[in-house]
């Protein structure tokens with residue numbers, strides 16, 4: 335396995351052992367993970383980040399490394415390449431003291447605190463790395479169809495995010511295709527009509543899965559044409575950008591006939607897979623696998639708390655609605671602040687329980703918050 339790590343300016347006072355667990359481990363490396371890490375590092379919590387090594391098939395840095403220009407992240411009036419934006423976030427995390435480890439987390443045990451994690455290739459019990467709190471920022475993977483030409487024209491006419499890429503010059507006043515029949519497909523198709531000359535929606539079956547209101551809106555839109563029982567099977571272009579798409583009839587009774595239409599864009603809107611496999615049913619998720627976050631314990635508003643105390647979730651792994659870099663970063667900030675508060679209260683709790691349990695023993699605050707964590711009573 336290939337791996338590398340960057341040392342933080344001041345090494346964490348913990349070593350990740352059961353006796354001296356890390357205060358907090360961040361799993362992931364997209365905008366949510368780095369924002370959380372920057373806040374945690376500035377709070378002197380010495381975060382350790384496992385950024386992944388092609389985890390879920392995506393490079394460290396996350397989904398933005400798969401795109402070209404990002405035009406909607408504040409602070410970059412002329413836009414910025416997705417990979418460069420992520421490099422900058424990574425540098426900022428390291429600058430403030432995050433230790434980044436280029437390994438993929440393969441296994442997590444949340445059954446008791448301190449939590450245990452294992453990286454790929456080191457999955458024996460004695461190789462566990464311990465932490466008092468965990469931030470999950472493993473993102474989601476956009477589903478794509480794979481057919482001839484789909485990789486060649488990826489990001490040169492083919493995308494999985496209309497909100498992100500729809501306004502790009504290569505799509506303006508052009509004929510575009512949206513693939514999918516759910517609410518997201520309907521929403522993305524209607525969004526694209528702002529820029530496109532025409533939007534073809536390719537639906538695999540003869541019915542839309544979208545809600546009635548979205549379906550009605552879609553079918554009534556003058557720029558939209560819905561094609562039932564249809565899927566793209568080949569992307570054709572001039573070597574630079576997509577120009578045509580072959581569409582196949584998918585109906586059970588149909589001929590399987592293939593026709594070619596002129597199109598300069600294909601947008602996949604066939605769903606996302608939240609990257610939660612590593613959790614193995616240890617945390618509450620919704621029916622589609624997204625990690626559930628709980629209402630804030632005091633305000634009742636949104637929070638990054640999950641069903642497991644001490645585990646916080648941020649970014650696309652818990653968001654199937656907004657799915658943007660800036661919203662991922664925003665929830666990364668929430669996760670760090672919720673985590674910081676949890677660790678403070680947990681340290682106070684440990685200090686109190688330790689004092690009660692061993693009144694005759696002098697224990698410093700620091701020892702109580704780390705070494706005693708596994709033995710301490712938790713609520």
Ligand SMILES: Cc1cc2nc3c(=O)[nH]c(=O)nc-3n(C[C@H](O)[C@H](O)[C@H](O)COP(=O)(O)OP(=O)(O)OC[C@H]3O[C@@H](n4cnc5c(N)ncnc54)[C@H](O)[C@@H]3O)c2cc1C
Pocket residue numbers: 361362363364365366367384385386387388389390391392393394395396397398400401403404405406407437438439440471472473474475476493494495498499609612648649650651657658659660662
């Ligand atoms: C093609 C495309 C273009 C986009 N363009 C824009 C845009 O222009 N503007 C915008 O705001 N948004 C855009 N988005 C959406 C944006 O990229 C996401 O909303 C955002 O990246 C989500 O951030 P995240 O931090 O939740 O996680 P992600 O970016 O999904 O990153 C998660 C990271 O965690 C890693 N990981 C997963 N499992 C593990 C594990 N077990 N161990 C270690 N690491 C792990 C993954 O490999 C990945 O690198 C685009 C998305 C796509 C797909």
